[in-house]
Amino acid sequence: MHSLRLRATAEGPEFMSHALRAAASRLEHWIRQDALPLWLERGIAPQTRAHYERLTPEGVPDLAASTRVRVQARQAFFFAAAYHRGWCPEGKATAKALLEFVHQHAAHPTAGAGYTHLLNPEFVVVDTRQDLYDHAFFLLANAWCYRAFGEQQYLDEANTLVAHLDEKFGSSVGGWIEGDYAYPYRRQNPHMHLFEAFLALHDATGDAKWLARVGELFALFQTRFFDAPLGVLFEFFDDNWVRLPNAKGDTVEPGHMMEWVWLLDWYGRRSGRPVARYIDTLYKRGLAIGLAPSGLLYDAVAADGRIIDPNKRCWGITELIKASLVQIRAGNPAAEAIAIKGVEDLFTYYLCASTPGSYVDQRGPQDEVVVDVAPASTLYHLIVAAMELLDHFELVASAR
Known part of the structure; x- marks a missing residue:
């Protein structure tokens, strides 16, 4: 990042914009030329047309792994989005x-609506729990x-x-409880993805009722x-949305802070609600307490910066990229270099199989x-980062 800042100073903002465009093109090319062909060929079970849970390091399906039902939803999103962008003609049928x-095979047998949770390696339901996070996807x-x-x-569903x-x-x-099972705590994470899903439904339909739903969750974000x-x-949190009074309650996930930066910006553009103070704080604090020396994001830290989980999942860097695009448009002078380095790090550390x-x-x-191993569910994060990088330039142009 330091070298990028030096070059930006020496060569001006045109260099940075060119470098960001190149980064966007690089990730788009990876999605179109590498990821989509691989996962179409090896990700789909030939007999059931369901999606495998993951690929092994050798790039073949892990036939011994159980499959989360939500993987089918996340991959349906992946292929529908790729079809919508014109990247994958087969995406619609897939x-x-x-x-x-x-x-046909994973709807809940008795609940009247919704889905089950887990399939065995033969794609037979082995866990009928209904989980809120699953249904968000x-x-x-x-x-x-x-x-x-x-x-x-699809709208009816x-x-x-x-x-x-x-x-x-x-x-x-x-909000909603975790599901139809006993749970030890409530999570913000399913509500974050419901926030995203309602925004997507609003964009798909133009129906204000979905934006009203997002507003309900925005209040939960603000107050809890x-x-x-x-x-x-x-x-x-506990059942009353009071933060747990233990080590679990101390957990902060920097990747989720970055994800909320992106979601709040999206909501602010649709609703007109002022969100800048949340966005700026989450981004600044997320960098301060969540960034490893390499520039990757820790999986979990405490609010005081203490590292709880020093590992770094691939999806965290995609959220850093998306949040940095928001900050570029907000006028943060450091954000473009962070976004460019984020794409470089994505290829250096993760897209290097x-x-x-x-x-x-x-x-x-x-x-x-x-x-x-390569969980299929990570493709959701990767394609959204690619789309946000490409759409960023249109947003910048429309704001001029």
Whole structure:
């Protein structure tokens, strides 16, 4: 990052914009030329048309792994978004087949709506729990299938799912409970992804009811998730949205702080609500307490900067890139260099698997490889980062 700053000073802002465009093109090329062909060929089970959980370091399906049902939703989103961008003609049929598989084989047998949680290696349901986080991604997948394909069935399914969540899991103190099972705490994470799904539904339909739903979650962010005195986002709470009084309650995930920067900016642009003070604080504090010496993001820290989990997942750097794009548009002079370095780091540390289109999932305390399998679910983060990089230049141009 230091060298990028020096070059930007010497050569002016034109160099930085050119470098950011090159970074955007590089990630787009990886998605289109490497990731999509690989996962179309090796990610889909030939008999069921369901999606495998992950690829091994050799770039082949892990046939012994169980598969989370939400992987089908995240991959339906991935292929629908790729189709919508014009990157993958096969994306429409693939996304539709994934959601059709879930309807036929992983719908909950007794709940009346919604989905189960886990499939065995033969894609048979072995865990029928209904989980809030899972359903957030089914809402996102249906939003994007409706946006990309224009077929009413996906909007109908989104409406059915939301009614189901409200009836079965709605909480009197805000948001939704974790699911239909005993749980030790409530999480902000599913609500963050519901925030995203409702924004996606609003963009797909133009219907203000979805933006109103986002507003409800924005209030929860303001009053519960975000700690204004400390300037951080906390993760784990009791049933009344009081932060847990233990080490679990101390957990701060820098990647989620960056993800909220992106989401709040999106919400602010759609609603007109002032969000800059949250965005600026989350970004500044996330960098201060979450950044490892290499520039990767720690998986978990405490509000005082103490490192709780020194590992670094791939998805964290994608969120840093997205948050930095928001900060570029807000006028932060350091953000462009951080975004450019973020893409460089993505390729250096994660998109470096021996099989093109695969990736390393996690680096350790010394940035060594600690998880070398490639979970299919990470593609959700990677394609959103690629789309945000490309769309950034249109947003900048429209603001002039």
